Amino acid sequence: MKPEISVILAYFEGQRWLPRAIQCVQAQDRPSWELVIVDDGSKQSPASLIYSINDERIRLIRIAHAGKGAALNVGINAARAEIICFLDQDDVMLPGRLQLQLGAFARKPEPDVVYSDYERVSEDGKLIDQFISYQASSQKCLHNLTRGISPICMQTIMIKKDTILKLGGFCDDPKLAGLDDSEFLIRLFLSEPILTYQPGFVQQWVEHGNNCSKSAQFQEGRLILLDYLSKLARKHSLLRKELPYIHFHVYYSRGLYCLENRIPNRAWLEFLMAIRHKPLAWQGYYLFLKSLIFQLIFLR
Numbered sequence: 001m002k003p004e005i006s007v008i009l010a011y012f013e014g015q016r017w018l019p020r021a022i023q024c025v026q027a028q029d030r031p032s033w034e035l036v037i038v039d040d041g042s043k044q045s046p047a048s049l050i051y052s053i054n055d056e057r058i059r060l061i062r063i064a065h066a067g068k069g070a071a072l073n074v075g076i077n078a079a080r081a082e083i084i085c086f087l088d089q090d091d092v093m094l095p096g097r098l099q100l101q102l103g104a105f106a107r108k109p110e111p112d113v114v115y116s117d118y119e120r121v122s123e124d125g126k127l128i129d130q131f132i133s134y135q136a137s138s139q140k141c142l143h144n145l146t147r148g149i150s151p152i153c154m155q156t157i158m159i160k161k162d163t164i165l166k167l168g169g170f171c172d173d174p175k176l177a178g179l180d181d182s183e184f185l186i187r188l189f190l191s192e193p194i195l196t197y198q199p200g201f202v203q204q205w206v207e208h209g210n211n212c213s214k215s216a217q218f219q220e221g222r223l224i225l226l227d228y229l230s231k232l233a234r235k236h237s238l239l240r241k242e243l244p245y246i247h248f249h250v251y252y253s254r255g256l257y258c259l260e261n262r263i264p265n266r267a268w269l270e271f272l273m274a275i276r277h278k279p280l281a282w283q284g285y286y287l288f289l290k291s292l293i294f295q296l297i298f299l300r
Contacts, residue, residue: 004031005098006079007087010071012040014089024093031102038075041065067174085158090206097202101158104198112163112193116156116202123208135197142189146242148249154181155203177221178212190236219257222250247277267291
């Protein structure tokens, strides 16, 4: 029987988290679902775990290591449902998510994308904070995403498969290093889909020491993303207007990473680049001076 929703999970060396991810999907009472796990060439295959669960709703696809974007595309193409949502291997889908969000697709006009709220928790399950969204237009979402405050994130969207395919899926460049979702969302907003906000917490983003966003590779991925968006902006005047904010956010975020990891000699250069693109943003000047002071302290 064809499922109503396909949950796509791109998996890579996540043995410690996968059992919990599978269990939280199995806890969804309704509607009918399938879980498509795409193993992106892990050294230790999750096959033995998945086959031991013996749930015909769970499918495993194994590919040569190609990056998260490529793995998501394989899962999307293999999905049997017309509606898709995503689950990172280390995150938690909250009870009732699928039923809550699927119901929003019955509204008129019928949405292309439904999104909701999420929580950030520590690895032991303690609540860190909550992110409550709101109904927004595609243009508003694009405007806010370029400033790092998007009301929509991949953790909470439920989206028509056809909408994804019309956009060409996710970027499969492995150098994007976890920023493939930002690149996809910007292309999504530029296509002006019908967006519907469904209030309610549907997912937990779990913070731990191995989060991709804490890696040096992720910071290099910001520059790759910047290059992709600069090229995309040539075709979209709306995105061109946002480019100064994108540049600022990229270099500002890279500067923060350098400060947090005690690399002040690189931090002040990143903040200087941020200032060049948004000269009136006081945060850039403050952290530029802070990183210079730190460097002087370290040189003593």
